[in-house]
Amino acid sequence: MINIKPSKKLKKLPPYLFTKINLLKKEAFDKKLDVIDLGMGNPELPTPNHIIDRLCDTVKHHSNTHRYPQAKGMPKFRKCIAEWMVKRFGVKLDPENEVLSLIGSKEGIAHICMAYLDPQDYALVCDPAYPVHFNGVALADAKTYSMPLIEKNSYLPDFTKVPEKIAKKSKIMFLNYPNNPTATVVEDDNFWKEAIKFCKKYNILLVSDNAYSELTFGDYCAPSIFEFPGAKDIALEFHSFSKTFNMAGWRLGWACGSKKLLYPLEKFKSFLDYGAPTFMQLAGVAALNGPQNCIKELSSVYEKRMKKMVHGLQKIGWHAHETKGTMYIWVGLPNCLIKEGSLSVAKRLVKETGVIVSPGIGFGKHGEGYLRISLVTHDKRFHDALLRISKFTRYANKSL
Numbered sequence: 001m002i003n004i005k006p007s008k009k010l011k012k013l014p015p016y017l018f019t020k021i022n023l024l025k026k027e028a029f030d031k032k033l034d035v036i037d038l039g040m041g042n043p044e045l046p047t048p049n050h051i052i053d054r055l056c057d058t059v060k061h062h063s064n065t066h067r068y069p070q071a072k073g074m075p076k077f078r079k080c081i082a083e084w085m086v087k088r089f090g091v092k093l094d095p096e097n098e099v100l101s102l103i104g105s106k107e108g109i110a111h112i113c114m115a116y117l118d119p120q121d122y123a124l125v126c127d128p129a130y131p132v133h134f135n136g137v138a139l140a141d142a143k144t145y146s147m148p149l150i151e152k153n154s155y156l157p158d159f160t161k162v163p164e165k166i167a168k169k170s171k172i173m174f175l176n177y178p179n180n181p182t183a184t185v186v187e188d189d190n191f192w193k194e195a196i197k198f199c200k201k202y203n204i205l206l207v208s209d210n211a212y213s214e215l216t217f218g219d220y221c222a223p224s225i226f227e228f229p230g231a232k233d234i235a236l237e238f239h240s241f242s243k244t245f246n247m248a249g250w251r252l253g254w255a256c257g258s259k260k261l262l263y264p265l266e267k268f269k270s271f272l273d274y275g276a277p278t279f280m281q282l283a284g285v286a287a288l289n290g291p292q293n294c295i296k297e298l299s300s301v302y303e304k305r306m307k308k309m310v311h312g313l314q315k316i317g318w319h320a321h322e323t324k325g326t327m328y329i330w331v332g333l334p335n336c337l338i339k340e341g342s343l344s345v346a347k348r349l350v351k352e353t354g355v356i357v358s359p360g361i362g363f364g365k366h367g368e369g370y371l372r373i374s375l376v377t378h379d380k381r382f383h384d385a386l387l388r389i390s391k392f393t394r395y396a397n398k399s400l
């Protein structure tokens with residue numbers, strides 16, 4: 001066998017968090033454990049019927065949709081996105097030049113790093129963060145400067161703590177609110193205004209990852225970055241169909257913003273892929289133009305699950321708080337488990353209870369001491385999950 005080593009930059013990357021979790025899951029299944037999977041943010045509820053019908057109809061009756069798609073997205077898709085951005089956020093975009101289809105927003109986020117970053121460049125990335133924010137930077141062979149998200153600062157980065165020297169060498173800043181993994185939302189518009197001011201001052205591309213904009217609870221409604229003055233000069237925004245319409249496996253999203261900032265991503269992608277399949281784009285059009293009450297219903301399912309888990313975990317000494325959005329809860333380990341560390345606790349939880357969660361450390365150094373729980377299993381299973389975590393905690397307390 002010849003010995004060909006993969007690239008150095010690939011070696012630098014840790015195993016993908018969910019690859020590790022999937023291995024644990026497989027072990028648990030092999031041992032015939034009754035697994036409750038709250039690990040990945042992988043919605044278990046079905047895609048709404050009208051979207052499925054549109055996909056089936058398109059594939060069956062419009063045979064030309066099997067051909068290579070238009071890489072930047074078909075005009076109908078881009079027009080639909082532009083109209084939805086006006087309806088939803090009051091944001092006007094030119095469908096021809098300011099909307100780009102993506103094969104899921106993860107693809108676009110990883111590639112925006114490669115489109116913009118050179119090895120000497122920095123990207124400002126929150127810690128903890130959705131792993132593609134820092135792994136995308138590593139894939140581009142560039143450097144990450146971590147902006148800690150800590151409870152004391154309501155899980156918001158403090159831009160004043162970024163050293164001037166680093167800010168000057170930074171080309172991208174990633175922000176993601178409603179946030180994965182901390183489930184924080186931003187209620188004070190000043191935060192966005194400060195972010196825009198900071199990025200303008202240092203000539204930084206602000207990437208707003210708005211994958212959870214539609215999954216919010218109560219009166220809270222998440223904005224688009226483009227609702228704030230000056231954002232279009234420095235920002236791009238990424239959106240996803242995955243969570244809003246339970247279409248995670250369909251792989252469809254979009255990036256939007258000024259032609260000048262968006263074009264490098266379009267150019268980069270044109271050398272790599274042919275864009276999202278045409279029948280998927282048409283299904284996306286059906287999703288955005290169709291009834292929107294399915295989104296409210298979905299959000300209220302997550303809100304109920306969130307309350308049940310948060311209150312249940314609080315009762316057994318875990319540090320959990322109600323949230324205003326996303327499909328996650330970010331839970332501080334109880335005192336009896338804090339020293340053990342999040343990875344070991346997550347591993348033992350799978351092995352000993354069959355409950356799969358994500359260790360906070362997988363999202364960054366400042367995620368240590370936390371677990372992320374995804375609210376993606378049948379409502380009835382949360383009661384069982386709580387009973388098992390409660391028993392696990394009692395043992396941990398006894399062995400202190």
Ligand SMILES: Cc1ncc(COP(=O)(O)O)c(C=O)c1O
Binds near residue numbers: 239
């Ligand atoms: C913050 C954030 N951005 C982007 C994505 C990727 O979404 P998509 O399925 O569109 O690639 C996720 C998925 O979990 C996410 O949590």
